[in-house]
Amino acid sequence: MEGRGGLGPVKIVFLESSVELVPRSLWSHPQVLRSARRYGIEPEDLLLDKSLHYNAMAGLPAKWKRGRPDILHVALLTSTETPLYQEGLLRIYFQVYDGRVFEVRSGVRIPKNYERFKGLIAQLLKTERVPPKVESLLYACTRRALGSSSRRRGGLYSCGREAHPPLPFSSQPGLYPQASL
Numbered sequence: 001m002e003g004r005g006g007l008g009p010v011k012i013v014f015l016e017s018s019v020e021l022v023p024r025s026l027w028s029h030p031q032v033l034r035s036a037r038r039y040g041i042e043p044e045d046l047l048l049d050k051s052l053h054y055n056a057m058a059g060l061p062a063k064w065k066r067g068r069p070d071i072l073h074v075a076l077l078t079s080t081e082t083p084l085y086q087e088g089l090l091r092i093y094f095q096v097y098d099g100r101v102f103e104v105r106s107g108v109r110i111p112k113n114y115e116r117f118k119g120l121i122a123q124l125l126k127t128e129r130v131p132p133k134v135e136s137l138l139y140a141c142t143r144r145a146l147g148s149s150s151r152r153r154g155g156l157y158s159c160g161r162e163a164h165p166p167l168p169f170s171s172q173p174g175l176y177p178q179a180s181l
Contacts, residue, residue: 014075014094018068021125022046029056047122073117076110101141
């Protein structure tokens with residue numbers, strides 16, 4: 001759907017969201033095991049959350065920008081409740097800690113309950129789509145090379161059936177290209 005003036009939908013990209021599954025090195029930590037037992041899941045299926053795993057995260061590199069799914073939760077709730085999104089004129093993408101990019105399909109209602117949101121995002125990070133077997137509401141954008149010209153343009157991100165121009169950031173966390181406005 002095109003926005004007013006034929007410019008197309010507005011796109012919001014949440015860069016470097018502090019969202020990831022618990023790293024393998026922390027699976028045996030007592031805080032992680034306690035959380036996994038509490039939720040009845042395996043440690044590898046658990047979302048890293050600084051409020052639950054603060055001591056476990058002490059040895060992680062760049063720990064100051066990891067384990068904050070609550071920030072993405074509030075950002076997605078806020079952006080999906082706008083009239084622009086509800087009219088289909090807003091496209092939402094988010095990049096997780098490992099550099100993958102996901103798109104929120106138009107019309108999706110983000111769970112208001114934080115625990116449900118964490119379960120949904122954990123499933124998304126494992127399967128790259130939610131729900132996994134039917135038409136996805138949240139899904140991964142894959143990076144496709146465009147042949148020899150892809151080095152100059154940075155490739156294409158493909159979400160579903162559509163191809164989008166490169167998102168304005170590097171696939172490596174913490175690295176941004178020079179931006180021009």
